[in-house]
Amino acid sequence: MTILDPTLNQPPHGWRKVLHVNWALVLLITAVASFGFLMLYSVAGGSYDPWASKQMERFAAGMVIMFVVGFTPIGFWKAVTPLVYLGGLALLVGVYLFGHTGMGAQRWINLGFIMLQPSEVMKIAVVMVLAQYYDWLDPAKVSRPLWVFVPLMLMAVPFALVIIQPDLGTSLLILLSGAVVMFLAGVSLWYFGAALFSGVALVTAVFLSRGTSWQLIKDYQFRRIDTFLNPELDPLGAGYHIMQSKIALGSGGVSGRGFMQGTQSRLNFLPEKQTDFIFTTLAEEFGYVGSTILLVLYALIIIFCIASILKNRDRYGALLTGGIAATFFFFFAVNMAMVMGLAPVVGVPLPLVSYGGSAMLVLLGAFGLIQSAHIHRPRGIVN
Amino acid sequence: MKLPSKTNREKQRRITRRALMLGGVQMAFIGVLSWRMRQLQVKQSSQYRLLAEENRINIRLIPPERGLIFDRGGVALAANQPNYRVVIVREQAGDPARVLADLARLIDLPEETRQDILDTMERHSAFVSVPVAEHLDWQDFARISANAPALPGINTEVGLDRIYPQAEAYSHIVGYVGPVSDTDLARYENPDPVLKIPDFRVGKTGIERKLEDLLRGSAGTSRIEVNSAGRVMRELGRSEGRNGADLQLTVGDDLQKYAQYRLQGESAAAVVMDVQSGDLHAMASTPGFDPNLFIYGISSKDWNALRDNPYRPLADKTISGVYPPGSTFKMVVALTALEEGVIEPDEFINCPGYYDLGNRRFHCWRRGGHGRVDLSNSLKQSCDVYYYEISQRVGIEKIATMARRLGLGEVPSLPLPAMAAGLVPTKQYKQDKFQQPWFIGDTLNSAIGQGFVLASPLQLAVLSARIASGRMVEPRLIRRVNGVPQPLERPPRIGLSDTQLDHVRFGMFRVGNERRGTAYASRIAEESMRMAGKTGTSQVRQITAAERAAGVTKNEDLPWERRDHALFVGFAPYDNPIFSISVVVEHGGSGSHTAAPIARDIMLRALYGTQPPLSAYPAEIRSKMRLQQEQEPAPAPITPTPVEDRA
Structure with a gap:
């Protein structure tokens, strides 16, 4: 039901679908991406090259993908879910066998026209397959150990394939996104409590083991944790990024230094200024006001997705929307927490803003799935 | 909508509640981010702006x-x-x-x-x-x-x-x-x-x-x-x-330079080691190269010259070169046989010049044979048949264990890269490597240091130091760090009795100090410095029956890379050993002609600490040695810098 076409009481057909697109979401996504264009233009020193113009082209291509995916009935996507999942696994194996190594990890596969990162696709595929699983499963059974075990296995296989690349960040995101779908599907909270408890216990054990004979992780890993907790310890090594990023954020102040006036990014103090650390440029140049606006836009995207779930009585569509929205949430939350010094430096881009083609296309394709679930949701009065 | 609507509503209710819970958690986290943003950008902003703008702090590395x-x-x-x-x-x-x-x-x-x-x-x-x-x-x-x-x-x-x-x-x-x-x-x-x-x-x-x-x-x-x-x-x-x-x-005192000089012109290596402490006094490998060429990146002309030289100047042959030890391995076999009690030192074995094993004939290096030889004589004359016999009695596994005790077959503990382990073969080794059983013929070949056995010059110096001292001496290269002497412990005994060792030491003594000993021509005349040793000549090619029948080709008539390796290991003085030595001259011909004189000269230099007097040499070669000493370049005047603690 939409104000554009309030009379409908069954899923729309043909051109009428256009009226039922979640236009608010489209506007929010465009707004966030525009922030990205602006920042990429700025970090390139006031030039569309090399980043902003390419990013716009990819965004346009991604929007086309989003609408094509969105206008395709959700039933179709439900039907092809197993293929997407198995295809994703095959690509991961392909990466393992023939992949390109970049930055010390094997993550990319060359499809001829694009360098694809199959772990990106896999994040969405895991959400899809779990949504389909819980759609199929009788809700009364979701908390039985055997039926909890099955989705854990569905997550474990891609998790293992991604972690050997090695890419700890993405593999943890796969687990977290899967966990969100299980949570939404109504798996007993006791399971989550137990997982949380054992996680905390493990971390405690790791810290207690330091310097003892049964030390659980390597010394250099401890040093990375130290650096994260106290970046001033190592201002030239790993702590450098966190320090410089905090200086950029802090020096932005309330109103920022003005568009294209940020000294930190301009003087190359900031690493990866066009990808993982792009938020620092935004915060420096537009200040507290600008960064709050971006955060509110992200929050609105999540709120609109949750609203879409509440309206959707199709279990598959609702779970899919929730899972994808959570993946999106993890992206920006982890990235922002990292540049603000709340989380260790991990290579997670700021979604829709950071420069990068593969991630943008996959993300917009995933939003297409949310649109499809929204457009084709069951309507009419039940019972 | 295939399910009855009541169940459907039940499902619907639960996902609604969970979705709201999830949204709540997400919003709470966004709240935290917002709080942090406020803290950095509003509360502490002036402090960070100071850092960024007014006082840009540079950090320089010293x-x-x-x-x-x-x-x-x-x-x-x-x-x-x-x-x-x-x-x-x-x-x-x-x-x-x-x-x-x-x-x-x-x-x-x-x-x-x-x-x-x-x-x-x-x-x-x-x-x-x-x-x-x-x-x-x-x-x-x-x-x-x-x-x-x-x-x-x-x-x-x-x-x-x-x-x-x-x-x-x-x-x-x-x-x-x-x-x-x-x-x-x-x-x-x-x-x-x-x-x-x-x-x-x-x-x-x-x-x-x-x-x-x-x-x-x-x-x-x-x-x-x-x-x-x-x-x-x-x-x-x-x-x-x-x-x-x-x-x-530990190296130096001019000995290193002399050793390097003495090996000049050959592709060779020599190691001098203190038999008690394991201090390496010289580790020479020729040809050398000028390390100063590499500091700013070497020119491709210089690099190609070093790389294409068949004498491999870049390799440290003392540690990374491995060679069949030839007859220098015979001490290992003799000690094994003594320890196992399969032979008495005064027991005679007859050498007719060959040894028949089944239908295969193994030759002694001396075609006419040595006649009746006992243990010390077998070392003195380097009789192969003696070792064919006793190696058969004792077996390869025991020999391999003894070789390891004497320092062969494993990487020595020195702070140098690319150290070779050499090879001490066992039955298991051959099975793993070639999928073939061990034959007795393999034992016989190993007994004279041929076949699979390989050792580096450093290992050979350790071997003879262990025989000389009877202790598990380990080589040592670092004497002081920041002026602090590195601790030295007296190594444990090797587990062989002095009587057993003395039989072998005596055989080695006879090699260099009795007529018909293989190194007699290279003896040291000075009584208090006499050297015990063992020559070795290791084949790098197979001698066919046809060649043997026609007379074995002389080394001089072969191309360089097919000539035999010349080896010598030893220690001196015989009565009170101070240094052990090993010399390997790649494709140098024979141990007694090529390696032994080099070893004698380097050993004399080590013992005297300077150019030895002519009286140290036997009378008949003194005039030749005078000439050799006169040609030696005068040592460049060097002023030792006191090693003090700079830290």
Whole structure:
């Protein structure tokens, strides 16, 4: 039901679908991406090259993908879910066998026209397959150990394939996104409590083991944790990024230094200024006001997705929307927490803003799935 | 909508509640982010703005001074010499191209070099110093310093360069340093930031590489405040680094240089070792090379010459060259047989010149045979048949165990890269490697140090040191670190009785001091310094039956790479051993003709500490030795630097 076409009481057909697109979401996504264009233009020193113009082209291509995916009935996507999942696994194996190594990890596969990162696709595929699983499963059974075990296995296989690349960040995101779908599907909270408890216990054990004979992780890993907790310890090594990023954020102040006036990014103090650390440029140049606006836009995207779930009585569509929205949430939350010094430096881009083609296309394709679930949701009065 | 609506509503209810819970958690986290953003950008903003704008703080690395390397007598083998140079910092230069053009009017700086410097600057962060010119003479350096105000971003520095004053003589042991490569960086989990300074040098081979962390030390940092024009206002703080540790080696006292000189012209190696402490007094490997060539990157002409030389100058043959030990392995077999009690020292075995095993005939090196030989005589004359017989009695496994006890077949513990383990074959080894069972013929071949057996010259020196001292001596190369003597422990006994060892030592004595001994011609005449030893001649080719029938081709008539290796191992003085020695001359012909005289000369030099008097040589060769000594180049005057603690 939409104000554009309030009379409908069954899923729309043909051109009428256009009226039922979640236009608010489209506007929010465009707004966030525009922030990205602006920042990429700025970090390139006031030039569309090399980043902003390419990013716009990819965004346009991604929007086309989003609408094509969105206008395709959700039933179709439900039907092809197993293929997407198995295809994703095959690509991961392909990466393992023939992949390109970049930055010390094997993550990319060359499809001829694009360098694809199959772990990106896999994040969405895991959400899809779990949504389909819980759609199929009788809700009364979701908390039985055997039926909890099955989705854990569905997550474990891609998790293992991604972690050997090695890419700890993405593999943890796969687990977290899967966990969100299980949570939404109504798996007993006791399971989550137990997982949380054992996680905390493990971390405690790791810290207690330091310097003892049964030390659980390597010394250099401890040093990375130290650096994260106290970046001033190592201002030239790993702590450098966190320090410089905090200086950029802090020096932005309330109103920022003005568009294209940020000294930190301009003087190359900031690493990866066009990808993982792009938020620092935004915060420096537009200040507290600008960064709050971006955060509110992200929050609105999540709120609109949750609203879409509440309206959707199709279990598959609702779970899919929730899972994808959570993946999106993890992206920006982890990235922002990292540049603000709340989380260790991990290579997670700021979604829709950071420069990068593969991630943008996959993300917009995933939003297409949310649109499809929204457009084709069951309507009419039940019972 | 295939399910009845009641169940459907039940499902619907639960996902609604969970979705709201999830949304709540997500919003709470966004709240935390927002709180953090407020804290950084509103509450602490002025503090960070100060950091970013008014006082831009630069952190400069103060590279540590690399540790020096001295020889046993305190002569510098690796030193640092001042290097007057200028560097440029991009963020201070404003327009680097213009600054460089100005600089070119003061010193010689061609257009292409300037372009290279600009490119290098692009690749590094703005605050990194990039070298512009090195090794300036004092005049140029002073001129630039005087004009510094007109050259923003240009800084004058006095750096330190590595030099190797002894050039070739220690090239393999000390090694050399070179520019940091990606492979070097990849070796470290968490590379020291100092490695990323352009033109920093790290050890590439030898001790320089293996003890890199010790020699490098750690960098200090200096936090300096600069104003917006890039001028240094003041130093805010400084954390001192730690200079690299100075090392004193056990080699030296001129012996190393003499050994290197004595092996000149051959592809050869010699090791001299203290039989009690294991101190290595010489580790010579020829040909050597000049390590100074590598410091700034070697020219491709020099590199190709080193790489294509069939004598392999870059390899340290004392540790990475492995050779069939030939007859020098016979002591191992003799000791095994004595320990196992399969032979009495005075038991005679008849040598008719060959040994028949089934339908295969194994030859003694002496076609006519040695007649009846006992243990010490078998060593003296190097009778092969004797060892064919006793090796059969005792078996390969026992021999292999003894070989390992004497230091063969495993990597020695020295701080040097690329050390070879050699090879001590066992039945299991052959099965694993060739999927073939062990034949008795293999035992016979091994007994005379042929077949699968391989050993490095260092291992052979350890072998003879262990026989001489009866203790598990380990080789040692580092004498002091930062002036602190490295601890020495008396090694445990090898587990053989002195009586058993004495039989073998006596055999080795007869080799060099009795007529018909294989090294009699190379004996030491001085009573108190007589040398015990064993020659070895190891084949690198198979001698066919047809060739044997027609008469074995003489070494001199063969191309160099098919000639036999010449070996000698020994210790001296016989009555009170001080040094053990091993000499391997690749394709040198025979042990007694080629290796033994070299070993005698080096051993005499080690024992006397200087050129030995002619009376140390037997009377009949004194005139020849006088000539040899006169041709020797006079040692360059060197002033030993006292090794004190610099740290």
